[in-house]
Amino acid sequence: MRQAFKAGFLLISFLSLELHSQTFVDNSVGLPRSYGWSTSLGDYDADGRLDLLCFDSATLFEPSLYRLQEDRTFAKVPLPFAPNNQGWVNSAWADFNGDGRLDLLLSSSSPSNQAQAAIWLQNPDGTFSEQPYHPAGNPRAWADFDNDGRLDIISDSPSGGLVIYWNDPGAGFASATQLPIVSAGRSLDLVDLDNDGDLDLALPSGAYRRIYRNDGYRHFVDTGVLLGSGVFADMNGDGLLDCVYSKDIGYGWNTIVQFNQGNFRFTDSTADTGGL
Numbered sequence: 001m002r003q004a005f006k007a008g009f010l011l012i013s014f015l016s017l018e019l020h021s022q023t024f025v026d027n028s029v030g031l032p033r034s035y036g037w038s039t040s041l042g043d044y045d046a047d048g049r050l051d052l053l054c055f056d057s058a059t060l061f062e063p064s065l066y067r068l069q070e071d072r073t074f075a076k077v078p079l080p081f082a083p084n085n086q087g088w089v090n091s092a093w094a095d096f097n098g099d100g101r102l103d104l105l106l107s108s109s110s111p112s113n114q115a116q117a118a119i120w121l122q123n124p125d126g127t128f129s130e131q132p133y134h135p136a137g138n139p140r141a142w143a144d145f146d147n148d149g150r151l152d153i154i155s156d157s158p159s160g161g162l163v164i165y166w167n168d169p170g171a172g173f174a175s176a177t178q179l180p181i182v183s184a185g186r187s188l189d190l191v192d193l194d195n196d197g198d199l200d201l202a203l204p205s206g207a208y209r210r211i212y213r214n215d216g217y218r219h220f221v222d223t224g225v226l227l228g229s230g231v232f233a234d235m236n237g238d239g240l241l242d243c244v245y246s247k248d249i250g251y252g253w254n255t256i257v258q259f260n261q262g263n264f265r266f267t268d269s270t271a272d273t274g275g276l
């Protein structure tokens, strides 16, 4: 027992030494002041190092691309975006045309205060070209909702609810599906809860998330299922994603597992175990 304790102590001491021996180097020299929430990471030049797209607060939030070099310094890459005149507020990297090169989705909320998105495709030489289509609304996420291999965009619709812009070949994002869904918050989860190969939607609804089934034909159907605001994970290894969340039970918090029984039926762990 004493030996075990001693061995344990030595192990802990060793781990502590290991932890203390790790250091971090502040490499922010050369990077502009910007808001962390609007910074997007992506290895746009495919050299194995993540690069930064941020909005420089010193130049009226000019979109600025910084390439991480082998010596851990950042080099500013010239971009064709004019500072401020579009009011860019957010960005995301994604390969929208499937050519293997990361493209940029930028969203703006001015000058007319109307939110819209702009897509800049990356050319083979690393420059970017703005596409003529500008989906209205504030983009929340991109994903391939109809499994055609092309990334679509889900946005807050200017007319309320949500809208999905479909990435159709040759037509850009001209086709859209308005979803009669009003979400209580901007968070959004995309998960395949029925294992049919397409992404279903989990949107805030009060303290819970309401689940909308993707029918695979560009429609979302309200299942009426409410799941906790937690994480999705296959807890019991049956191949179906379960929901794990914390619930205030009045005198503390319980961890609850909502087991996925398939076909959008869930069994609350509290029914069997009284919580964890």
Ligand SMILES: [Ca+2]
Pocket (backbone or CB within 6 Å): 042, 043, 044, 045, 046, 047, 048, 049, 050, 051, 067, 068
């Ligand atoms: Ca890179």
Ligand SMILES: [Ca+2]
Pocket (backbone or CB within 6 Å): 094, 095, 096, 097, 098, 099, 100, 101, 102, 103, 121, 122
């Ligand atoms: Ca691309």
Ligand SMILES: [Ca+2]
Pocket (backbone or CB within 6 Å): 143, 144, 145, 146, 147, 148, 149, 150, 151, 152, 167
């Ligand atoms: Ca698609």
Ligand SMILES: [Ca+2]
Pocket (backbone or CB within 6 Å): 191, 192, 193, 194, 195, 196, 197, 198, 199, 200, 214
């Ligand atoms: Ca599904």
